[in-house]
Amino acid sequence: MQPAFHIARKITFNRQPSFSRFIIRLSVIATSISVAAMILTLCFVNGFQDAISKKIFGFWGHIRIQPYTLNKSLIAEDELATSNDTILLQLKQFPQITSVNSYITRSAVIEKNGEIEGCLLKGIDPSFPTKQFEHFIKLGHTIAFEDSMYDRSLVISELLANKLQLALNDTVKLHFIKTETGTSTYRKLRVAGIYKTGLEEYDQLFCLVDIRLLQRIISPYIAYISGYEVFTNTSVKSEDLSLAINETISSEWLARSMESIFPNIFDWLEIQNVNRNVVFIIMGVVALINLLTCLLVLVLERTRMVGILKALGGEDKFIQQIFLYYASFIALRGVGIGAIIGLLICWLQLVTGFIQLDETAYYVSVAPVVIVAWQIALVVLATFLVAFLSLWLPTFLIRKIQPIQAIQFN
Secondary structure, X not given: OOHHHXXXXXXXXXXXXXXXXXXXXXXXXXXXXXXXXXXXXXXXXXXXXXXXXHHHHHHHOOEEEEEOOOOOOOOOOOOOEEOOHHHHHHHOOOOOEEEEEEEEEEEEEEEEOXXXXXXXXXXXXXXXXXXXXXXXXXXXXXXXXXXXXXXXXXXXXXXXXXXXOOOOOOEEEEEEEOOOOOXXXXXXXXXXXXXXXXXXXXXXXXXXXXXXXXXXXXXOOOOXXXXXXXXXXXXXXXXXXXXXXXXXXXXXXEEEEXXXXXXXXXXXXXXXXXXXXXXXXXXXXXXXXXXXXXXXXXXXXXXXXXXXXXXXXXXXXXXXXXXXXXXXXXXXXXXXXXXXXXXXXXXXXXXXXXOEOOHHHHOOOEOOOOOOHHHHHHHHHHHHHHHHHHOXXXXXXXXXXXXXXXXXXX
């Protein structure tokens, strides 16, 4: 064992009461709080970004391809077009794409026992990746596509179901009004599922039906669509892929990422990164100031020991090593305890969900947590390395200490 390491270990774990023990404990607590705060911030920001992104992508896909039009709102009926096989073939060139499905959006009125509510129906086809939508389902199931003509199932939001006092397997009337002729028609559908995404602006408006139902309502002869929804791998940047798709497909069609369609939500998610970085900086500075103060106090308290070591022939470099080992023990303890506390709170949140949120404001009812092992390891390692490098500075005071004055120091 190196002499410097042995001496540092002895004075670090010395059980005798002293002022330095109080300072050490204070520094360990401050470092632990800083590291725990950074880990919690990182995991909760990751959780928010992951949970809200999954809600949007699970309902709408990652990229939407529509006929080029000035009307790009998702809360209005989309322009109609016929299916384009050329686009489907061109999309197969992109290995990042996992599935492509056609869709239609049409407005309708839901009637049940004299109560009516307006809604926007989203017609989906059998290729729609229902697995990504299933975690929104609170009761029942999604469209089954069992009927050869069209499935008479309706998936309605929990918000609309509560307004109309609907339950599973209830039968409702969907009224369709043709503005061109002023005529109307209706279809009877069964409530097969009740969903909730937490995105209230869309929960209070959208219902899912079989796309073939809407195609027959619009025209019994032409299978119209509003466009295509593209689902991609989670590691793919949708914005970059949508630009690549636009360079491939006809100029009559336009591919847009969900980030460009929902800029307010994704801008809010990006702001969380800024908040995370601010917390990192503040907590990092707090930890460094405490450790620097701690080591300064320790050097001053051990001035007599430094003088004795110098009188016995100890070099400045050797004495510096003692205090760097000393500081490393303190930093390791603080970082380790902080990492354990941060991960424990994250685990408790995952298991119990004790941190509740207002879903109308935050889009989620329980604070989501995503623990990424390499990010946690990077926070712990970076905190320790920065602390260790910063702690090197106070040790230069040792060079100015004179043995005779230090031994007489009280």
